[in-house]
Amino acid sequence: MLRESLSRTRQAFIGKLTAVFGASELTDDTWDEVEALLIQADLGVETALEVTQTLRRKVSSEGLTTRVQLKTALKETLLEMLPEPSPLALDEPRQLSVVLVVGTNGSGKTTTIAKLARRFADQGRRPILAAADTFRAAAIDQLKVWGERVNVPVIAAQPGADPGAVTYDAIRAARARGYDLLFVDTAGRLHTKYNLMEELKKVHHVAAKNVHEAPHEVWLVLDGITGQNALQQAKHFKADVGVTGVIVTKLDSSARGGMIFSITRDLDLPVRYIGIGEGLDDLIPFSAPDFVAALLD
């Protein structure tokens, strides 16, 4: 399914890739073209250069010559950059696990939370949602609609209410009503906004103070079309609220999500899920081999 949606508009990209790897001789142009293709997949110049150099070393040390070999080597190189992540903290048995979902405006937090709730409910968990985006007009309504669709309760206050207070209420409600997994939907904010990041820290603090070792996961929702700024976002959100993983949304678009390589490498943040459509089931666990295969096949 991932491959299908990821490859939807990759024909042009793949066509070029085939042309590169189909060339009978490897010249400087070949490497420039590989680099260009990686840059166009949003890996960024530095990472694209690094991958190209590694690939080049591999080709010369292993004496690779054919197109298939070259492609396999590129795949390997990319895969090596996406190490197997540690298991989810949510898998440990616990009375109440708390997940903070954060990100910039419009990255897809609310929709992602609905999909997460559905996924974990299907696994036998009892999720509950906190509508802590009290800023954006109708964000609360949006989460409530989703809550009804996935049949998961939503704890909400009035627009403009304190997000920390909503989180606190949700923790209490979860405990009182026996829910074991709380997703906190926070307002979208640019990582450069000092006051808004302080507000987010407060939400984090409320969770930490009221639930042992919470938040157990802090997931940064990244829009799949984001370019090199994704690394800055991840850096800031990690520094401020201890992001533990990344969810890349909207990968059913023609975007390739190559920025995850530098995020994984520089910040040691695993990608946990990817969003591949607007349907409730269109959030799937991230698989590095599938991702890389979809990027190149």
Added chain:
Amino acid sequence: MPVFEGLSGRLQDIFKDLRKRGKLNEADVDNALREIRLALLEADVHYSVVKAFTRRVRERAVGVEVAKSLTPGQQVVKIVHEELIRTLGHSGQLDLRGNTPHVVMLVGLQGSGKTTTAAKLALHLRKQGQIPLMVAADTYRPAAVDQLVALGKQLNIPVHEEGVDRAPTDIAYNGVEKGKRENASLVIIDTAGRLQIDPDMMDELVSIRDRVSPAEILLVADAMTGQEAVNIAEGFNNQVGLTGLILTKIDGDARGGAAISMREVTGVPIKFLGTSEKADGLEVFHPDRLSSRILGMGDVLSLIERAETLEIEEEEALAMQQKMRTASFTLEDFRKQLKQMKKLGSLNQILEMAGLGQAVDQIEPEALDRQLKVFEAIMNSMTPHERERPRILNASRRKRIAAGSGTSVQDVNQLIKQFQTAQRMMKKLSKQKLPANFRGLLG
């Protein structure tokens, strides 16, 4: 982004010993363009757009006379900046000729900021005398209609909505009809976010377009967009036909290279920038500001500008820096600095880069612009002596200054307070190593 942090430094290093007279030769240009290429790619300008762009610059630059005050590298950067401004094009006004109501359709991907922008645009144009009506034609995203209704209520702008069960095309049409009946001069249609590769959803846009014949079809795009910007812009332009672009979330620290990509593939003008979450966070687009932001070479550019137009002597700049460091910095200096900053146009970005994001967050860019004007007026009403010795500003002096500048004593007080804050900031900064980009601004 290490590439950026070192960029200006590297450029200057390359040409440090090359202060020479004469014309730019191919080697000069290629050396500089290597760095420029990196800067543009890191700013998310599309690969092939960068290629075409650097080719254009190369053609223009080789053989150009190096200005007396510049190094060859700086000369190339100057040409790049000019070419970027040219590529970004003029600030595009909305085409609101013809019969009212003028219909404006907002289109774009999910999460690009269409709904918020609809409200901002309505508010912006109402200030210019338009009578706006907003139409909630996004029936897909849960609560999108509620969101537009809530925004309309906040801003006291009417919203036409028919829930989520009618076809968006009908809603759009009915909205325009309602606008006609109620004498609205402007109808802004908020459409659902969609991927340009989704044929059904794109057909829907075409059918809305054909029903309401919009004067403007604006693509709302996120400033953080990466290499995909070309496909997105091309997709929407080819299928629906765009008349302009609005770049949102420009208040983040993304360089916004997507703007160049989108301009290049569509040829339509950039009309507005979304600069904050607030309802008035919509600015008319200025190509020079965006260019310097995309290049990320504010310090090099300001240096060039100073060398060329301000002609500040090296010693004077150094003296200023010294003053700032020792905090023997007066209102006169403050005034000069404000003037220069205004020319740079990106105080916001400079403060961000200097690690003073906190300060930026407390000042809205638009408000800042207004405030700078007020401050300037106040300082112009002071005597040179007062500017050198702000401490002597007693109540009667403040009253006179307020009267002279057409402001209030509170405004004068605020300026003095801000000045003292700036002074403290300088003191604080002088204790640490000044970040490179801020140094560029100071000296």
